[in-house]
Amino acid sequence: MSLPRQRGLTEHAATTGVDQACRMLRLPTIRSQFSDVAETAEREQMSYLGFLAELLLAECDDRARRRSERRIKAAGFPRDKSLRKFDFDANPNIDAAMIHTLAKCEWIKKGLPLCLIGDSGTGKSHLLIALGTEAAMAGYRVKYVLATKLVNELVEAADEKQLTKTIARYGRVDLLCIDELGYMELDRRGAELLFQVLTEREEKNSVAIASNESFSGWTKTFTDPRLCAAIVDRLTFGGNIIETGTDSYRLATTRARAEQQAAG
Numbered sequence: 001m002s003l004p005r006q007r008g009l010t011e012h013a014a015t016t017g018v019d020q021a022c023r024m025l026r027l028p029t030i031r032s033q034f035s036d037v038a039e040t041a042e043r044e045q046m047s048y049l050g051f052l053a054e055l056l057l058a059e060c061d062d063r064a065r066r067r068s069e070r071r072i073k074a075a076g077f078p079r080d081k082s083l084r085k086f087d088f089d090a091n092p093n094i095d096a097a098m099i100h101t102l103a104k105c106e107w108i109k110k111g112l113p114l115c116l117i118g119d120s121g122t123g124k125s126h127l128l129i130a131l132g133t134e135a136a137m138a139g140y141r142v143k144y145v146l147a148t149k150l151v152n153e154l155v156e157a158a159d160e161k162q163l164t165k166t167i168a169r170y171g172r173v174d175l176l177c178i179d180e181l182g183y184m185e186l187d188r189r190g191a192e193l194l195f196q197v198l199t200e201r202e203e204k205n206s207v208a209i210a211s212n213e214s215f216s217g218w219t220k221t222f223t224d225p226r227l228c229a230a231i232v233d234r235l236t237f238g239g240n241i242i243e244t245g246t247d248s249y250r251l252a253t254t255r256a257r258a259e260q261q262a263a264g
Helices: 011-025 028-043 048-075 096-102 124-137 147-159 163-172 188-201 215-220 225-236 249-263
Strands: 114-118 142-146 175-181 206-211 240-245
Touching: 011 028, 028 048, 048 124, 048 142, 096 124, 096 240, 114 124, 124 142, 124 175, 124 206, 124 240, 142 147, 147 163, 147 175, 147 188, 163 188, 188 206, 188 225, 206 225, 215 225
Parallel strands: 114 206, 114 240, 142 175, 175 206
Antiparallel strands: none
């Protein structure tokens, strides 16, 4: 299909022509904004080249935004968490400068791991999701999963003879975020399958984990000492370890709110 072209188009015909062309070329942002940009260009006496640049840049910016939104959705984060909403003042154990350096994603580019270790309510899951979101916005493929869900999926895949395919799928993403590692004991089979995923990603793609147990307590999760040591090695070699502490930010916030209500 081709569009009829002629010189001296009326305003209505030109508008219709742009609308049809944008539909054919799949330029939704230009289609929705060209009238407003044209009015601004006329008012500010922009050149034809400047007008064209404004339209094309708007389309590029909007496409980049939509791609980021798709990557964030594909990551499967359970809730929206950002670094902007993280209260660094509430937890002095966390170095804000280090977190913002990690948000630049150089460690993901290098395929390095990240461990967030601390008690419940200290902000480790918030940081895990927020840094994962930053990575998705920067163009990296990210996947978030609970440790128990990942292990259960691997066991089911092994039973259905789909293990190689499943491990490869988790191996392809640039950043794998594993939350709540250490909350439940894993049997030897589950631990070995998780180890296979970590081995698949070793020194190629990054893994970030959040755990409520220090490494010395991981023998409760991985009961085989040698396997536990190997997993710790995979998750720490060359990477960053951030300890979020033991004082629950959520609990402190709840208490402060209750005290305010009681005083009021």
